[in-house]
Amino acid sequence: MTDLDIAEVAQRAGVPASTLRFYEEKGLIASVGRRGLRRQYDPGVLERLALIAMGRTAGFSLDEIAHMLAPDGQPRIDREMLAAKADELDRKIRELAVLRDSLRHAAACPAPSHMECPTFRRLLKAAVSRKRAHPWGTSPYRQELNG
Incomplete structure (x- = not known):
């Protein structure tokens, strides 16, 4: 070619x-x-x-x-690096699943106002504490949604 x-x-x-x-x-x-x-x-x-x-x-x-990527065009992929990235993606997937569940709860919540919903208020509190304590870290939403 x-x-x-x-x-x-x-x-x-x-x-x-x-x-x-x-x-x-x-x-x-x-x-x-x-x-x-x-x-x-x-x-x-x-x-x-x-x-x-x-x-x-x-x-x-x-x-x-x-x-x-080696100069000869062949990949030289570090398997440990791949495993670490897969673990990072697993954490992100869990965090996104919790966020999805939180949005679904907020969309279906029967409370007259979201601010009157105890679960929604816990989620807000968790979001604020997450920003302060874990700006790049794991999500406390799951325990708040289930708590």
Whole structure:
């Protein structure tokens, strides 16, 4: 297969050309040359871009992803790092599930006003304490919703 023009790579990968140039500046991808003013890429860049997209979707930073991509194009993925990210995603999923349940409760609460609902007031209190005590940490909502 022949080299791909930057516009074709952008279209196939679903990212703007500016993202490709940025990734190249960060060392995540490399062009193989130019045809006129347009960068050319090896077709293998599409697989590398898919790995980058997967890493971004999982919440890895570009620097973390850069460490997972060897210059030869082969991934060198740290399994412990993957396991830690999976654990982090599990925590986030639990937190989002609690938030979903809280919203469902608020939507279906029979109290005349949400401020008259004891469960809703506990949720508000938990939200305030969470911001003070755990700005980036785990959620106390579950125990408040069930309490």
